[in-house]
Amino acid sequence: MNMTTVTKGLSKFVLRTSVALPLVLAPAVSVSVLEAVGVSASFAQANAQSEEKTRKAPSMRESAFKHLGKAQEAADAGNWQEALAALREMEAGKDKLNAYETAQMYYFYGFVNYSMERYPQAINYYKQVLAQGQENLPVALEVGTLLTIAQLYFVQEDYKQALVYLNKWFALSDDVTADKYALRAQAYHQVGESGKAMADITKAINMYEQEGKTPKENWFQLQRYFYYEDNDYKNVAKVLEKLVKYYPKGEYYKQLAGMYGELKREDDMLHMMEAAYVAGALQKEKELLNMAYLFMGAEMPYKGAKVIDKGIKEKKIERTSKNLESLAQAYQMAQELQKSIPELEAAASMSDKGDLYSRLAGIYLDLDKNEKAVSMGSKALQKGDIKRPDQLYIVLGMANANLKKYDTSLDYLKKALKDKRSEKFARQWISFVENEKNRAEQLAM
Template sequence: MAPIVMAPAVSSVVLQSAGFSGLSAGSVFAADDEKKPTEYKTKKTYSLRQSVFKDFGAIQEKTEANDWKGALEELKDLERSKVDKYTSYERANVWNYYGWVYYSLENYPEAIRYYERLLKEEELSDALQLGTLYTLAQLLFVQEDYRGAVTRLEEWMSLQTIIGADAYVLLAQGYYQVGDMEKARKNVDFAVNDFESKDKVPKENWYSLQRAIYYEKGDNKKVIEILTKMVRHYPKPTYWKQLAGLYGATEQESNQLHAMETLYLMGELTNEKELLNLAYLFLGAEVPYKSARIIEKGMKDKIIEESSKNLEVLATAWRLAQHVKLAIPVMEKAAQKSDEGDLYARLAGIYLDTDQFEKALDVGEKAAKRGGVKRPDQLAIVMGMANVNLGKYDAAIKEFRKATKDKRSKQFAVQWIDFANNEKKRVASLKI
């Protein structure tokens, strides 16, 4: 979840005029007392001599034509012939040109070298110094020299009167990359909180960075809070998935269900695991009908495999939703696919509940022959009750006696034995 480092905002106007201010297009902040002296001091201004302006003319023509290699040759000629006669400020402007041209040629190491060289000159205007510091910080980010970038950016912030929110976020990115999560958090929170306090929506990448920082700090509660804002302002499926995952990790199943259902409605749950996860959540929330529909559609779309286990879940969902007629054929299919008899035992129970006693006995026998029944005592109870309803009292009593061997069913089975015996006597008396 590492943040994406922004590319350096270097333009021809900025570098030619040396007037880059470092202001973002968004909100701006006065530098805080820790980073900015409270008193302003006058500083000597510098200018270029007319002859130097003329020297820069050939370079200007090349840059306006986007002939960066030609501009570089002009700069080298100028450095060889005249730079040693320039003032410190004039040399700084030459190094500024070098930095701009090398940047345009995507030779970032050389661009950085010349901007560093510029900053070593004694005579620098405020605009040139500030613009170079910010541009250099950005270039150092591109080169993944995060510590160097942080150093230059903090130097820029200590001198800048007004600081854009983007600068705080950029600094937070730097601290994130070097592993100082507390300073990263402080800076990104400053930018985000200021925007939100003015009823403005922070940029998406600000939230992304803030989320990454709090995730690294292990603060899931805060990450959820940030993701909630992200799905409101930037409702991308990836954020909904992250939010659903965190709700699950923090055992907020109801909220997890809502997030997962949103993804489902967006058409973003595209694999078996995700669809079954949502189906289980609906079962847990006692909404079996939606669970059944999700599994059914998933199977129809060939996303969810029609395995014995998945069919069993579908049958269970239909049964819990009181759609027993839909549950029966699904459970039959699940039982046929199973290597063990437990699903046949469960199917026997469904047949008993729907007064299909012969079928209950038939699948009950299949269950017993196949083996692997988890609760043979319960199967015996079902078989016994089916026999009672068919008037087969001796067979019923035989099954109930099997159930008495398990203490969990013994009392219930004994009651049914008494009932079967009484019914047997009652029916016999009617024949006299």
């Protein structure tokens, strides 16, 4: 049975921006990157640091504060060129600035260039912040700048450089959250370091679960991807079970059903496929037919028939001879002969072979509808290309015998004699029919 395979595609990165910047340029992450992995930050967010990592940095003087205030006012109004002009005016007196004031100036330069979507320039300015030396920067400013640069490299899709700065941030930060592990996992994945990516995304998920929180959907997706690449279907199934629980979607039902199939958990596969069907996730003809076949294989043929019948009516399953035959078979297995026969007749009329009419002849014979059996048998012979004509000859022989058409019956039964598979049975019926014919002739005398 062809089951839907686990998708391997990963979510694209989504960039969100923050519009506010505090006057004093609080050390912060200046962009929120990778919504897919749950990173959420703004220019106003600062990284809390332990007392052990605080530093004695130079203070900001009033003159520098005024320049930055002017740039801030322009930025708040969205006048980026005016903000740049204020910063250039400040930079013109750079020799009078201390290292901390210079760092804050470059930090604001970075923000303005980022806001203008000039990402390479923004990165260069943020690097100038770090170039002022650790001894001149508060820990929070250094940490925030490192993360900002890493995120901007994500925007540029330069994942190797993003990792360089992200790892520096990890080494210095006291606030490594699950979101950050998920962020780094994405970076490692992009550069092909699957082992490290798997370790980080698992760490992120475990941290959330230990806190009683639901991990992000895309975290599970990434973890599932790595397990699938390792052919670890047991763990793929476990991840998908969580996705079905926390983020119930038809696609996850189908993927989990596929994994249960790989693990030979047939009952679970059936239940999950049924859940996908109920959720409306099975829309393609192949998927719907597979669902029907699963029901039929699990001795629930009537459910299978309803799936096919509904699919045909909704034009999701094509009304072909083969599909109508499957519908008829499902009804027949469910002992619903009255529903089976019309579908099989429709299938037979559309087929270019006589086999389906041959089957119908046998069904009508069993129902003691001998004239219909003869009619269907005749249509079968007209179309030809019958797999077991000997069996049809016996059916026609029996039906004609029941109608007391003994000579016609014997003609068909003698044709069946030519096939060794039916020879014994045909001889028995020939003997019976000849006796019935003789008895009828004697009664008529």
